[in-house]
Amino acid sequence: MISLRLENCMQDTTYLSATDLLTRFRDGSLDPVDYFEVLAVAAERQQATINCAAGLFLEQGRNMAHESRRRYAEGTARPLEGVPVIIKEETSVKGWPCPQASLVFKDNVAVENHPIVDKLLNAGAIPFFQATNPEFCVLGHTWSKMYGVTRNPWAQAYSVGGSSGGSGAALAAGVAPLATGSDMAGSIRLPASLCGVYGYKPPSGRLPCAPGSEYMTQAVVGPMTRSFDDLVLMQNALGGPHPTSFTTLPYTELPTEYGDLSGMRIAYSPAFGHPALARDIERNLLQALDGLRQRGAIVEEVALRWDLDEINMVLLDGLRAMYADEFMTDISDADAEKLCSYTAHMRQQASEDQPSIMPSAVLGQKLHRDMQEKVWSKGYTAFICASMLTTDLAADQDPVAQPFLELGGHKVDANLGWCLTPAFNLLNRYPVLAAPTGLSELGVPTGMQIVANAYDDETVFRVASNHARAGTSRLFVDQFPVLG
Template structure:
């Protein structure tokens, strides 16, 4: 196995016993990036020189006994999470390229823990697409099939994780932007309880979380990044130890699991997706869980209301740009916001209220169940060149009905690979749990992943 494919937990063991150096690892990772980037286009602001310096500094800390919790582990960070000295283009050519003056809270926590931040990763236009389509970045592609999207908006993070650009990749999620690409790339992707990882520029629904190949690595990254930061008024101190569930207690006889196979609207669920998630449900029943199908959680009115609110928000931001920059915005985004002027104040206010309606609907389910199991998306990865799976700016959110409710309700939700389509594309399953039980979700994902048929070898050539 290449050093680039070792997990963070494996790397830390090897660093601790002095059988491996961070310098060796970063060289292997950079070689992998050199080999695959012409096909994947996952990175932004790649900095090999700074990475090598950071790896040598980490090697010295391991030698003198001052290593941090992630010391020497290669990490990438999505480009909309600020890192000092690097511009934050937000996936669009319409943004002025002004270097960030400081690390965002999550990036700062990773750096303080000794992680080797060697690159940012790509995202689509303003993060409002579930693909890698961008007027600023090259088109990001899926390592499992480069004709397909890696998903979005954490497009580069997912492609980098699946391709073995090191073990930990940081993304953001406002409607599924960690979980959708994680599902389409065969990864663990965690959208944590809102506030657990400080965002720095909080907004309703927005969260930061890891994309990794294993649940253990996601849990490690979460533990490092958790905690209050004064730049984010929605953040809070780390959870006490008794809030962290062990693997043994997470999957227990009598666990009440709600099985959601039909979102109620949007794109229909592909039969192979339904079959893969149903197989997970059967495995849970075999382990003693009580699995019950449930009716759709949210409604068409809720998603359409949210669409109207997001549209007026984006239209307002774009309208504030100078004309020459406004013209650079992706045509599909301009088409989407073009109808915002038809909305009344009542339309927008009603749209805003639907975030609360979604939150209430999800919370009601958790009064009867411990876990909600569902697909991540109703379909497998779609063609890379499409901005949306519908290819229709008037219908951009037909694929997020399984993911967006937990952004609005602030509940943690994670993905893991549940199976494969007939043409070999990953199929993601999603586990949502009550607030602050992030580690429970990851423990369940780890247990189920180990019990499902073996993963296929990770893609390293095309």
């Protein structure tokens, strides 16, 4: 039984941003312990419908919230003091299970924190919610034999994307204002777009990676949040070196305030010339571009014609060579029975061929030269495109059982053929920020990718700041999911 006081508090505070939370914690108008109890209720309630929790660590969170209360009283609060945070299951928290959503590894427990977890803890944040991901994080949706199907809070029949789908869903369900994600082929940007939140794929080396992942330059960790200001806040908390990471670049904090876009030239290509882009996604994208024009930008379409099938195949081969095949071939035939269809299919591929990372490097260079010729050398500072071709994706879509999708009369590969994200994992030094653009006709959020040239992080944040100020998307402003 929930008290009326707590119910009223839930209505008032569930969707507060971390930025607003910190202000209220500091001025004493909201207590970290009371707020944590609000989110504990939200975390438990969503599981019956959304199913985005791999684990709940409420007592640990309560203890940390009491510590935050003490620090505010003593004047020793840290930058994220008392802010609850969602942690993707793949991202290790010492003492938490880390099976990678696989029954094969169901007994695995993390023996140390991922570097970004250490950074969150050092900043005073409260990890308490472990979010679902697909098995081994190799699917663009979020379902597994271990956790079942994670559903979209905006429209529960539809996909939250993957592999950071649990993080996106938990943000949309009001579980916490901040979440971690990781991105090998769009795994931050796809869920961010489908759940109506912000997500950042930083350039390789910008944030510390897990020990052993240093050479997987296509894959990065990054922040996911409901508001733009929170994305800046979280990215700044995660930046900088960590003792276990030798590849992290020096970090200069991002500004928290940005001017308008007067004089900035922005190029766009809705879907790299792909004919299957849904009209509602394109409509929302064009409205967002009009908002940027109102903020002073010069926005012009450019003719990029990229072979998405080739990009997807080359990226997947590279990821298999660097990541998946290493342990897929070590799984016994007995354990293979426990695998999901999509990982069993990958295991079968691993036994039949030998993928290489070299085509990824070659194609990445080709794509960069095309961007250089048509975008960067022409005076454009940023580039924008949609995040995906469609939102009509079932929550439990299985690309093994249904290898192709029909999109507007065009047949595309069901695995990654609907995604517009993988090119920027080949161009892995490019910063890419996913921002919400509105709702599709199905009631599922849509999103866009804001891209800049290598290591020009500040530009994508400047554009995203102006997008947020333009207000063409009303998601989590005056439009919210109805969870039921």
